[in-house]
Amino acid sequence: MSAPWLYPTVLLCIYGFFSSLRPSEPFLTAFLMGPDKNLTEREVVNEIYPIWTYSYLILLFPVFLATDYLRYKPVLIIQAASYVITYAMLVKAQGVLAMQLLEFFYGVATATEIAYYSYIYSVVEPASYQKVTGFCRSVTLLGSAVGSLIGQILVSVSHVPLVNLSIITLSSSCLAFLAPWFLPMPSKSLFFHQSESVPQDKTAQELPDKSEDGEHKVPLDANEDTTIFKEKRGGTGGLVEVLKALGADFMKCYSCRTLLAWSVWWALSTCGYFQVINYAQALWEKIQSSKEFDIYNGYVETISTLLGALAAFSVGLVKVPWAVWGELALCIFSIVIAVAVYVMDTVRNIWVCYASYVIFRATYMLLITIATYQIAANLNMERYALVFGVNTFVALVLQTLLTVIVVDSAGLGLDIFPQFLIYGSYFAAIAVIFLIAWLYKVATRSSADAAGVQSESAENETDSSSGETPIPKESSII
Incomplete structure (x- = not known):
């Protein structure tokens, strides 16, 4: 009999692979500014691309509520449909307004990624979390790498028109659209859908799980009305109550x-990661212009993504006590x-820059x-999406x-090299933060251990003075 986590994980991996296989992505700007779309640089950079950032930010919270209310699967279908609409418009639509609408649908697709990365935790057991996390994330990276490689080969070797890359991307999105329909539907969600009987939660209350370092996980108290809204014959919690529960659970x-x-590392580093990958091609263009030399951006994206996928896959196989070494590891890898990033900025050699970018992406992944x-x-798995x-x-x-402070002309409007100097400093600051956190953790544990030893010595002295023979612990008997 197959493992219960296998079926939904395979379907999610199929969806993640084909939705990430986008040969057109490394050449999107060239396509929009080329003869097919005939848009200017100002229109693409200043009027079209910003729509994605704004729509992603604005849609994220409503999409989160919708993800919980609809119980993940329908939101995955919406995401798949948004990708299809995005690339269909990329092939057929013309003009600035149409491309802005395209960016909005792409914002919907990226905002709904929360459903992809939270669905699996609602249908598998906690013991399988590490395994399925490595599978799902590595397969999306593999799809991205294959897409970049296909795009580069078709452009460099076969010299195909860029519009053909968009057609291939659209076809891949259509294949991905089929997978979410066959996923099993989760029986409940965090806020809107809770069954009246929750025996597994009661068990969790009686025997709370612990994390690797002995600390309790975030509990799920089924008796707290501010946290859980049980279904009353098909009813659901109201929006106001849900918002209150959001605050309490937060x-x-x-x-x-x-x-x-x-979570702090996630938020800080993802911000810097987005900035680096968004402007890396501009840095490469500054170091070695594509008008004068052959460029290999597609190959670099492929190699960096494959190494990232390999690193992500290895997480599911390697056992490390992250609860003990987590802060120190975050510090070292942030360094x-x-x-x-510093090397990318200061060594003005395209091959060194490419190599540094590969290391950057693989480490982040x-x-x-x-x-x-x-x-x-x-976490209790139902709080994952939150x-x-x-x-x-x-x-x-x-x-x-x-972006507003460093890149936008309304702010500093810096050149690309000073930008990357700031990004490198940003990650160095993250490393310092987690070095301090690790030192604080070590000092706290040392103080707690010392206090425990003093307490045990005091108990032994009390037992000796009372004439009782202290009972040895099991470990000392062994």
């Missing part, structure tokens, strides 16, 4: 120190990312997969601020 979730650490698993491991929605929202807010 406080509970982020009171867990381990979860808070990984690696910061150095990679490794850590974000670990963060995904660690957050899920320290935490990841908040983390993504914070990352988007920070990204918007960083």
Whole structure:
């Protein structure tokens, strides 16, 4: 008999692969500014691309509520449909307004990613979290790598028109659209759909799980009306009550120190990651112009994504006590990312820049997969969408601020090289934050251990003075 996690995981992997297979993506700007769309640089950069950022940010919270209300699966179908609409418009639509509408639908698709990364935790057991996290994230990276490779080969070797890459991307999105329909429907969600009988939650209350470092996971108290709204013969909690529960659960979730650490890294680093990948091609163009030299951006994207997929897959196979070494690991890997960005900025050699970009992306993909698993491991699975929605929202807010201050002409409007110097400094600051967090954790544990030893010594002295022979512990007997 097959494992219960296998069927939904395979379907999600199929969906993730084909929805991420986009040969047109490395050449999107060239396509929009080429003869097919005939748009100017100002229209593409200043009028069309910003719509994605704004729509993503605005839609994220409503999509989160819809994800919970509809119980994940319908939102996955909406995401798949949004990809189809996006690339159909990319092939057929013309003009600035049409491309802005395209960016809006792409914003819908990216905002609904929360359903993809939270669905699996609603249908599999916690013991399988690490395994399915590695599978789902690595297969999406694999799809992206294959798409980039196909695009580069078709352009460099076969010299196909760029519109053909968009047609291939649309075909892949249509294939992906089929998979979510066959996924099993989760029986309940966090706020809107809760059954009257929740024996598994009661068991969890009586025997609370613990995380790797002995700390309790974020509990799910089925008796708290502010947290759970049970269905009353098909009824659901009202919006006001749901918003109150969101606030209550937000406080509970982020009171867990381990979860808070990984969430802070998630939000801070994702902001910087988006900025680097958004402007990496502009940096490469500055170092070596595509008008004078052959460029290999597609190959670089392929290699970096494949290494990221390999790193993500390895997370499901390697056992590391992240609860003990988590903050230190985040510090060390953030230093690696910061150095990679600094090298991209300061060494004006295209091959060194390419290599640093590969290291940057692979390291981030490794850590974000670990963060995904660690957050899920320290949560009741029904709170997963809430935490990841908040983390993504914070990352988007920070990204918007960083863009306005550093990139936009209304702010500093810096050249590309000073921009990357700031991004490298940004990741260095993240490393310092988690170094401090790790030192604080070590000092706190040392103080707690010392206090425990003193307490045990005092108890032994009391037992000796009373004439009683202390009973040895099992470990000392062994």
